[in-house]
Amino acid sequence: MLTIATGNKAVAAAVKEARPSVIAAYPITPQTEIVEQIADYVTGGSLDSRYIPVESEHSAMAACIGASVTGARTFTATSSHGLLYMHEMVNWAAGARLPIVMANVNRSLGPGWNVWAEHTDAFQERDTGWLQVYVGTVQEAYDATLMAFRIAEHESVLLPVMVNLDGFVLSHIMQSLETVDLGDFIPPLRLPHAIDIEHPRGYGTLTGPDEYFKFRWDIERSMRDSVRVIEETQKEFGKRFGRSYGFTEDYRCEDADVLVVAMGTLGKEAEVAVDNLRKEGVKAGSMRIRWLRPFPELDIAGRDVVVIDRDYSFGWGGVIARSLKAKYRVEPFSVIAGLGGQEVTFDDIAGFVRDREPGKEYWFGVNA
Amino acid sequence: MTEIPKEEYILKCTSACAGCSTSLILRYVLKAAGRDTVLVIPACCTSVIQGIYPNTAMNIPIYNVAFAAAAACASGMSEAFSAAGKKTNVIVYAGDGGTVDIGIQSLSGAFERGTDFLYICYDNEAYGNTGMQRSGATPIGARTTTTPGGKIHAKKDLDGIVAAHNPPYMATACSAYPQDLFKKVQKALSIRGPKFIHILAPCPPGWRFSSEKTIEMGKLAVKSGMWLLYEREYGAVTINGPSKAAMIKPVPVEDYLAPQGRFKGISKEALAMLKSQAEKSAKRLKLEADGVC
Numbered sequence A: 001m002l003t004i005a006t007g008n009k010a011v012a013a014a015v016k017e018a019r020p021s022v023i024a025a026y027p028i029t030p031q032t033e034i035v036e037q038i039a040d041y042v043t044g045g046s047l048d049s050r051y052i053p054v055e056s057e058h059s060a061m062a063a064c065i066g067a068s069v070t071g072a073r074t075f076t077a078t079s080s081h082g083l084l085y086m087h088e089m090v091n092w093a094a095g096a097r098l099p100i101v102m103a104n105v106n107r108s109l110g111p112g113w114n115v116w117a118e119h120t121d122a123f124q125e126r127d128t129g130w131l132q133v134y135v136g137t138v139q140e141a142y143d144a145t146l147m148a149f150r151i152a153e154h155e156s157v158l159l160p161v162m163v164n165l166d167g168f169v170l171s172h173i174m175q176s177l178e179t180v181d182l183g184d185f186i187p188p189l190r191l192p193h194a195i196d197i198e199h200p201r202g203y204g205t206l207t208g209p210d211e212y213f214k215f216r217w218d219i220e221r222s223m224r225d226s227v228r229v230i231e232e233t234q235k236e237f238g239k240r241f242g243r244s245y246g247f248t249e250d251y252r253c254e255d256a257d258v259l260v261v262a263m264g265t266l267g268k269e270a271e272v273a274v275d276n277l278r279k280e281g282v283k284a285g286s287m288r289i290r291w292l293r294p295f296p297e298l299d300i301a302g303r304d305v306v307v308i309d310r311d312y313s314f315g316w317g318g319v320i321a322r323s324l325k326a327k328y329r330v331e332p333f334s335v336i337a338g339l340g341g342q343e344v345t346f347d348d349i350a351g352f353v354r355d356r357e358p359g360k361e362y363w364f365g366v367n368a
Numbered sequence B: 001m002t003e004i005p006k007e008e009y010i011l012k013c014t015s016a017c018a019g020c021s022t023s024l025i026l027r028y029v030l031k032a033a034g035r036d037t038v039l040v041i042p043a044c045c046t047s048v049i050q051g052i053y054p055n056t057a058m059n060i061p062i063y064n065v066a067f068a069a070a071a072a073c074a075s076g077m078s079e080a081f082s083a084a085g086k087k088t089n090v091i092v093y094a095g096d097g098g099t100v101d102i103g104i105q106s107l108s109g110a111f112e113r114g115t116d117f118l119y120i121c122y123d124n125e126a127y128g129n130t131g132m133q134r135s136g137a138t139p140i141g142a143r144t145t146t147t148p149g150g151k152i153h154a155k156k157d158l159d160g161i162v163a164a165h166n167p168p169y170m171a172t173a174c175s176a177y178p179q180d181l182f183k184k185v186q187k188a189l190s191i192r193g194p195k196f197i198h199i200l201a202p203c204p205p206g207w208r209f210s211s212e213k214t215i216e217m218g219k220l221a222v223k224s225g226m227w228l229l230y231e232r233e234y235g236a237v238t239i240n241g242p243s244k245a246a247m248i249k250p251v252p253v254e255d256y257l258a259p260q261g262r263f264k265g266i267s268k269e270a271l272a273m274l275k276s277q278a279e280k281s282a283k284r285l286k287l288e289a290d291g292v293c
């Protein structure tokens, strides 16, 4: 069905389609609309889920953990300080190998209070064992949420998945949305370690160094396996519903001399910049990173790279720029832009490309 | 006499200290609850008592979760079981620290939402698992490793806080009265909604008494009126036999404190506070039981 929706409503619609049996959530700007919409579905009877209106995000993830370990499909949504408040349980969910799906509406962190888009919130959860995908459109928010359930629950993954969408610029703007009839795209969840009264087990008990170490390796092994599962899932999604996705979304990259690497809505904005640059004779391309974990293989060797980070690791640098430098031994032009919802237009992005200085870090709009 | 089942759900070879009443309480709680039960525990002595991976001393599923999260985790579990049409008992078994301090938010949330579960707080009046630091449940005057001069703040009124949530059933119990404890757990599990049992758990290393005196310490707590046994069903208070007797003819509080190293050298003021608090609690409870307030 073709309709128009905000990013938040698109996520809620996908959740309705995926039918989790337990949803536990706490409202926070700009995620609020997701949980309001879900509450409305449940109250109106169009979604047969238990909705637990918890008293905090820490409890939201704890409730999802409790439900998930019984073998139930679970969902929650959060943003910014909510995600940070949940941090302890975010780790727990991955360590406990529970396929929880969470939407995170990317927002900056205080102080000062700022409710606008930034990726720093989710980046603080990079090392928890969650898979993380970043979307660029309303349609993609919907599609990625659906695929997240299937990927998380796959027997070779069994790790939680976080779907990230930019606050306001995506959560609150309307775009066209085509919803799907899911059919059997997401099979019933069979959790091999679900609580079983007939076979009592101790979950999360005290664990010595050797066994603990093996558990960590097991998470990493599943992360590596998830690459194949993500590829298969995205391919099948394309076959069934006509929209296909990759680890990155590459726009006019094949013959490009200079690549703009960004995430989320800035990655989409970069496509317009690329079109305009091409008109000027600059052979530019946009490579939007979708999956942050597992981190993708990028075809960037031998080209100029302009990285736009809507994040920052203080005392270190833009996270994506630094990651590419470490992984591919390139010298990107590292642009820090869009923090706290700073407006970055396609003209600005074209400017970054024109004025690039490989190896330099540039804070957009700030006298650095 | 209540028939107590022979089945054991906490097996031998636990890692509890000698004379630990917490493991004794757990034994009776699980006998009363039966096989179709899941235990949710935050960080607490039971994290150790259950044994070390890949082994377990528990004969029922036991889910370990982060310190502040037990009641919320149980909320999710209870809803998921009920959505799947299962009747499985969900029991939080948490120490005083995980209950009165770090876990009180999630406890309050789960009670406010009417979660169908039983929350048991076994109260050894300190952070026993980590070597006896003060908790909000440590009584005034008690020495712990973080209150080496004796605690200067009164014990938090956990039962008052829980009662304010109006759960259908709440009770207190003590490890020295296992029959009473067993019956209360059974009754609690027969009622839908959030239930709460607060159980005094005398702790030999923490309270500094010799380990063969565990039962005696529990009895002295009740007989001196320092621990009151009662139930609150749909708001109506019943004081149980041993506490009724203690209200008429209590043994001196000093008899309860003297064998405990933690109260050695307690100040006159702290002692007077302890006594007056116990008297006030008893008086208030009696008025409630008599239907006066």
Ligand code: SF4
Residues within 6 Å of the ligand: B016, B017, B018, B019, B020, B021, B022, B023, B045, B049, B124, B128, B129, B201, B202, B203, B204, B205, B206
């Ligand atoms: S510290 Fe006390 S409560 Fe904890 S296991 Fe030892 S005796 Fe039991």
